[in-house]
Amino acid sequence: MTQMEFQAIVLAGGRGTRFQELTGERLKCLLPIGPYPMIFYPLEMLQRHGFQEIIVIVLESERFDIQQAIERTPIKAKLDFVTLPADSNFGTAEALRHISDRIKCDFVIVSCDTITNIDLFSMLNCFRKTNASIVAQLFKGGLEADTIVPGPKTKHKHDRDLIGIQPGTQRLAFLASTSDYDETLNLPYHLLHRYGHITMHSRLIDSHIYIIKKWVIDYLKTNMQVFSLKGELIPYIVKKQLARVTKHENEKPFSMVNVNTKQGDIIQFIKQNEFDQKITETSSFNDSVNRNPFSDDLIRCYALNPQENCFGIRVNTTLSYCTINQKIFELWEQLFPKQAPALVSPQASIDSTQMTECAVAASTKISEKTSLKKCILGTSSTVNPKTRISNSVLMNDVLIEEGCIIENSVICDKAVIRRGCVLKNCLVGPDHKVAENTNAEKVHLSNSDFQIE
Numbered sequence: 396m397t398q399m400e401f402q403a404i405v406l407a408g409g410r411g412t413r414f415q416e417l418t419g420e421r422l423k424c425l426l427p428i429g430p431y432p433m434i435f436y437p438l439e440m441l442q443r444h445g446f447q448e449i450i451v452i453v454l455e456s457e458r459f460d461i462q463q464a465i466e467r468t469p470i471k472a473k474l475d476f477v478t479l480p481a482d483s484n485f486g487t488a489e490a491l492r493h494i495s496d497r498i499k500c501d502f503v504i505v506s507c508d509t510i511t512n513i514d515l516f517s518m519l520n521c522f523r524k525t526n527a528s529i530v531a532q533l534f535k536g537g538l539e540a541d542t543i544v545p546g547p548k549t550k551h552k553h554d555r556d557l558i559g560i561q562p563g564t565q566r567l568a569f570l571a572s573t574s575d576y577d578e579t580l581n582l583p584y585h586l587l588h589r590y591g592h593i594t595m596h597s598r599l600i601d602s603h604i605y606i607i608k609k610w611v612i613d614y615l616k617t618n619m620q621v622f623s624l625k626g627e628l629i630p631y632i633v634k635k636q637l638a639r640v641t642k643h644e645n646e647k648p649f650s651m652v653n654v655n656t657k658q659g660d661i662i663q664f665i666k667q668n669e670f671d672q673k674i675t676e677t678s679s680f681n682d683s684v685n686r687n688p689f690s691d692d693l694i695r696c697y698a699l700n701p702q703e704n705c706f707g708i709r710v711n712t713t714l715s716y717c718t719i720n721q722k723i724f725e726l727w728e729q730l731f732p733k734q735a736p737a738l739v740s741p742q743a744s745i746d747s748t749q750m751t752e753c754a755v756a757a758s759t760k761i762s763e764k765t766s767l768k769k770c771i772l773g774t775s776s777t778v779n780p781k782t783r784i785s786n787s788v789l790m791n792d793v794l795i796e797e798g799c800i801i802e803n804s805v806i807c808d809k810a811v812i813r814r815g816c817v818l819k820n821c822l823v824g825p826d827h828k829v830a831e832n833t834n835a836e837k838v839h840l841s842n843s844d845f846q847i848e
Contacts, residue, residue: 399500401519401606403446406487407434407461407507408454408479414713416546416839417807419825422457424507425464426716427773427790429723430738430754433710434461435468436730437505442472443733444515449474450497452490456481467757467774469736486622491615498612504624506603510719511707512729513604521565521697522606525682525689528665529607529632529696531567533558534600534707542718545804546822546839556601559586559593560698564682567698568593570601570630589637589690599700601625602707614664629696635661636694665693704729713822717805720771720788724752747778756791773808790825 411423418426424434434451441449453461455478462476477494479485485493491504501522503515513532522530536555557580559569568590569582580595587593603625611632621627638661682689689695701707706726710716719726728735739745742757749766756774761767764780773791778784784801793806796814804818807825812818815832823829824841 401446402498402500402502403441403449404491404494404498404502404504405434405437405441405449405451405507406490406504408452408457408485408490409507411711413711414716416822416824416841417713417716417805419807421808421825422454422461423711424453425460425791426710427756427771427788428510428710428716428719429727429771430736430740430756431468432464433510434465434507435470436510437507438465438468438470438472438474439731440511440513440515441503441505442470443731446503447472450494451476452479452494453477454479454481454483464774467740467742487624488615488621488628491612491624492619495612495616498609501607501609502612503604503606506709508710509603509707510710510730511602511604511705512726512732513602513702513705513707515604517702518604518606518699521699525695525697527606527608527697528611528694529567529605529629531629531696531698532602532604532707533596533698533700534602534709535701536598536600538706538708538722539714539718542714542721543803543820544714544717545820545837546713547837555597556599558596558599558601558698560596560700561590561682562592562594565697565699566590566636566682567633567696568636569595570633570698572626573597585637600707600709603709605629608666610664610666614661617664632661632694633696636692636696638662638694662693717788721769721786723754723771724769743772779814 407424409423411418425432428436438449449472451474453476458476458478465474477497479490479493511534518530518532521527555573557569557571557573560566561568568586615621615628706729708715708719710719727738738754740755740757743755744760745755746763747761747765747767752769753767753772755772758775759772761778762780765778766783768785770784771788773789775791776789776793778795779797781798782795786803787801788805790806790808792809794811796812798815799812800817802819804821804823806812806823809826810823811828813829813831816829817834819836821835822839827840827842829840
């Protein structure tokens with residue numbers, strides 16, 4: 396990594412529009428998961444795999460808050476914060492285009508809401524040996540199966556991916572969302588003719604961890620119509636694997652020198668020469684037994700199946716947020732294969748003698764005569780005496796006054812729970828103040844008219 400074979404990028408500029416009942420106007424990357432903000436986990440994963448410098452894409456107005464939050468974590472890597480205009484609504488591909496001048500080589504890109512214990516080296520090795528254009532990591536679904544979500548009872552709709560993989564080679568042949576189709580999926584004949592056999596998956600999750608060639612950024616700089624990385628750019632490149640170029644009549648070895656392509660075609664941006672082709676021809680790695688090496692494909696995309704004994708989740712809905720915090724205690728040791736950090740910050744002030752299986756962030760104060768079990772407490776929160784809290788999440792800057800009982804609930808940033816409240820299976824929105832002696836169950840308490848859809 397020190398030779399800059401790969402750069403590392405973390406996308407952290409999103410506001411969490413899919414679960415605004417939790418974020419309000421705040422950034423989702425600072426939502427607490429266990430004792431740390433969400434952004435800590437992808438940064439720690441990259442650091443654990445040897446990346447000493449990481450580019451972090453954030454909104455300009457939120458940079459200071461994110462920097463402060465990361466300073467309270469064990470991250471030692473050098474972070475290069477690149478800002479997006481605060482009033483912008485950049486898509487993920489637009490964000491990459493915005494920082495394209497900083498990308499000097501092939502790169503690993505991770506979304507800030509990806510929590511996993513996968514081994515990145517498997518992806519890196521696949522990328523190297525196949526000279527891939529893109530390698531994506533897949534997760535198993537179903538981690539949310541038994542999760543209880545606070546608030547009104549609602550049916551959670553899963554937006555699933557349709558992922559087509561060629562067995563044996565792990566070639567990513569098809570990528571789309573189920574929302575793009577009504578009831579029937581029609582695969583084009585040339586796709587089946589090209590790959591022969593494709594296994595279609597609808598219960599695997601795209602992790603939003605990708606390793607991508609530098610020339611993809613060069614193409615993106617010239618195509619201003621691409622806004623989304625997952626929704627537009629990657630599916631387009633997956634389709635372009637079938638593209639062919641026209642060779643000159645007198646040109647015997649296949650190469651990218653003087654090929655005939657349309658102006659602006661993505662093939663023009665592939666950095667391949669005759670030497671690269673020689674390596675491909677003589678390499679022992681080949682995903683095509685009956686054809687030329689790699690079927691003469693200039694673009695090659697791969698998707699790795701979930702690794703054994705590994706887990707992963709995208710924290711981009713209320714359901715997934717509740718899931719990871721409810722399961723964080725049993726997954727904690729797996730998240731950190733070498734040495735797991737403490738679940739309770741040494742910067743927290745704790746006088747309670749009845750606290751079991753809790754994660755407590757820095758600057759949080761827990762008074763005596765309190766009972767807490769399986770709780771997550773974010774930074775700078777306060778829990779006053781004669782309070783009992785179980786199976787709940789208290790985010791950042793939360794105030795719990797005396798004599799409260801809170802069970803199976805999520806209390807969002809800067810919320811205040813006045814004395815004597817009893818809340819069971821409730822969701823309290825950001826900045827909301829719950830009146831004294833409120834007794835509520837399975838409700839969403841919020842300052843706005845917004846309700847969970």
